[in-house]
Amino acid sequence: MQRVKVLILSILTFFLITISSGYISVVKLDKLEYSKLRDDIKTEAFIKELNIYRYEHNGSDFGNQKYSPLRIGKSLKNIDITYDYDFVRLAKTEESLLGVNRRKALAHIFDTITNGAKNNKEKHLRILSFLQKSSFHNLIQPIYPDKSSVFDPLVLLELSEMRCGQVSRVAIDLFASAGIRGRLIQAKNHVLAEIFYDNSWHFFDADLLGGDKMIYDSQGNIPSFVELSHNPYLADTIPNNYESIVSLPSRGHTSYPYTSYFYFDYDLSLSLYYNKIANEEEEQNKFYGWNFYQPVVDKRRKIGHIKEFYVPGSVDFKEIWISADTDGKNILNLEWFAAQDIDNDLLGYKVYVSKQTRGWNYARDNSSKKLKRFYNNDHLNWKPQMLELLYQEPPHEIAFVKTPQENISITLNESGNYYVTIMPYDAHGESVGRVIYTPSQELKIQV
Numbered sequence: 001m002q003r004v005k006v007l008i009l010s011i012l013t014f015f016l017i018t019i020s021s022g023y024i025s026v027v028k029l030d031k032l033e034y035s036k037l038r039d040d041i042k043t044e045a046f047i048k049e050l051n052i053y054r055y056e057h058n059g060s061d062f063g064n065q066k067y068s069p070l071r072i073g074k075s076l077k078n079i080d081i082t083y084d085y086d087f088v089r090l091a092k093t094e095e096s097l098l099g100v101n102r103r104k105a106l107a108h109i110f111d112t113i114t115n116g117a118k119n120n121k122e123k124h125l126r127i128l129s130f131l132q133k134s135s136f137h138n139l140i141q142p143i144y145p146d147k148s149s150v151f152d153p154l155v156l157l158e159l160s161e162m163r164c165g166q167v168s169r170v171a172i173d174l175f176a177s178a179g180i181r182g183r184l185i186q187a188k189n190h191v192l193a194e195i196f197y198d199n200s201w202h203f204f205d206a207d208l209l210g211g212d213k214m215i216y217d218s219q220g221n222i223p224s225f226v227e228l229s230h231n232p233y234l235a236d237t238i239p240n241n242y243e244s245i246v247s248l249p250s251r252g253h254t255s256y257p258y259t260s261y262f263y264f265d266y267d268l269s270l271s272l273y274y275n276k277i278a279n280e281e282e283e284q285n286k287f288y289g290w291n292f293y294q295p296v297v298d299k300r301r302k303i304g305h306i307k308e309f310y311v312p313g314s315v316d317f318k319e320i321w322i323s324a325d326t327d328g329k330n331i332l333n334l335e336w337f338a339a340q341d342i343d344n345d346l347l348g349y350k351v352y353v354s355k356q357t358r359g360w361n362y363a364r365d366n367s368s369k370k371l372k373r374f375y376n377n378d379h380l381n382w383k384p385q386m387l388e389l390l391y392q393e394p395p396h397e398i399a400f401v402k403t404p405q406e407n408i409s410i411t412l413n414e415s416g417n418y419y420v421t422i423m424p425y426d427a428h429g430e431s432v433g434r435v436i437y438t439p440s441q442e443l444k445i446q447v
Contacts, residue, residue, distance in 0.1 A: 063382025
C-alpha cells in the first residue's frame with residue numbers, strides 16, 4: 001500500500017491528469033501547486049493513521065526508559081532542566097511531520113475526542129482527560145538547541161513530554177481548531193489555560209491536575225480563574241502533579257505546596273493572561289504562531305491573600321513484623337517515621353487494609369532488605385494503565401483506620417494476602433474536603 005502511494009505521488013510530481021468532455025488533458029504542475037498537493041496527501045495520510053490511544057499511552061508511559069532524562073548522556077545532577085533535551089529525537093519528530101496541516105490535524109483530533117459530547121462542558125472534560133494522559137511533566141522539556149521553546153502542538157503530542165506552558169498551548173490550539181477561544185494564564189511559576197464557551201471563561205489545567213479530576217464551584221460548574229481566585233482553596237481538594245511521585249526522579253517523601261500556592265501566591269506583576277494573535281500565515285512557523293501574542297494584566301484576579309499550605313510527604317516505615325495473640329490470630333505490627341509536613345498541621349495517618357492491591361507501587365526506595373521483603377513487588381514496572389490508579393483511594397474493605405500515632409497493630413483474621421497503605425493527612429486538606437494524600441509503599445503481607 002505504501003509503495004502504491006509513493007508511485008502515485010511520483011507521477012503527480014510532474015503531471016495532473018484531468019478527465020473532461022471525453023478526452024484526457026495533461027497539465028504540468030508548478031512548484032506551489034505540487035507543494036500544496038504533496039502536503040494535502042501527507043495530511044490525509046496522517047489523519048487516516050491517527051490513533052488517539054497512542055498519544056494517551058505514550059504520555060502515560062513515563063516509566064519507560066525511552067523517556068528517562070538519562071538518555072541524553074548526562075547524570076541527573078549535571079542535567080540543565082531548562083535547556084537540555086533530546087535534540088536528535090526532536091529533529092526526527094519535526095521531520096516526520098513536515099507538510100502536515102496543523103489546523104486540519106488538530107480539528108480531526110478535537111472532533112475524534114469530543115465525538116458524542118452533549119455540551120461544551122463535556123468537550124472541555126474530554127480534552128482535559130486526553131491531555132492529562134497524553135502529556136507528562138518530565139525533568140527535561142522539549143526545547144531547541146538555540147534555547148527557544150517547542151510550541152508546535154503536533155510535535156509536542158508526538159514527544160509526549162510537556163511543561164505547563166506547552167500543554168496549555170496545545171489545549172488552546174485544539175479548541176481553536178473548533179472555533180472555541182482560549183487564552184494562557186500566567187500564575188506563580190506556572191502556566192495554565194482558560195477556555196471561553198457558554199458566555200464565560202473556564203479554567204483548564206492538564207499539568208498540575210490529573211486523573212480526570214476537575215475543580216467545580218458550588219453549582220457544579222467549571223469556574224473561571226478569576227472566580228477560583230475568590231475561593232482559592234477549592235484547588236487544594238484534589239492531588240496535583242501525581243506523576244512525579246513515581247517518575248524519575250521520585251518526589252517520594254517530600255512535603256510540597258498545595259495547588260493554591262502555585263495559583264494565587266504572588267504579586268500583581270505576574271497576574272497576566274496572554275492572547276494569541278497570530279493569523280493563519282503566521283501559524284506556519286515552527287512556534288505555530290505562539291511568538292505572536294498580547295499580554296494583558298488581569299486586575300480582576302484576587303492574589304496574594306492566601307496562606308501557604310503544604311501537603312504532607314509519604315511515610316518511611318521503621319519496623320514491620322507479625323506476631324500472634326493469645327488465640328493464635330496473626331497481628332500485623334507497623335511502625336513508621338513521622339511524615340514531613342512543612343507547615344506543621346499534620347493530624348495523623350489513614351491506614352488502608354484490603355485483600356486487593358491498589359494496583360501500583362514505588363519502584364525506588366532506600367529501605368533495608370528487612371523492610372523491603374514486605375513491600376508489594378508485583379507492580380514495580382510502570383504501565384500506562386496505572387496512571388488513573390494514582391488518583392484513586394486505596395481499597396480498604398478489610399479495615400480503614402485513622403490514627404494520630406506512628407504505629408498500629410491490625411488483626412488479620414484470615415489466611416492469604418493483605419495489602420496495606422499508610423497515608424498521612426493534615427488539617428488544611430481535611431478542611432477543604434481532600435481525600436487523597438501521598439501514600440506510602442504498598443505492603444503485601446502474606447499470612
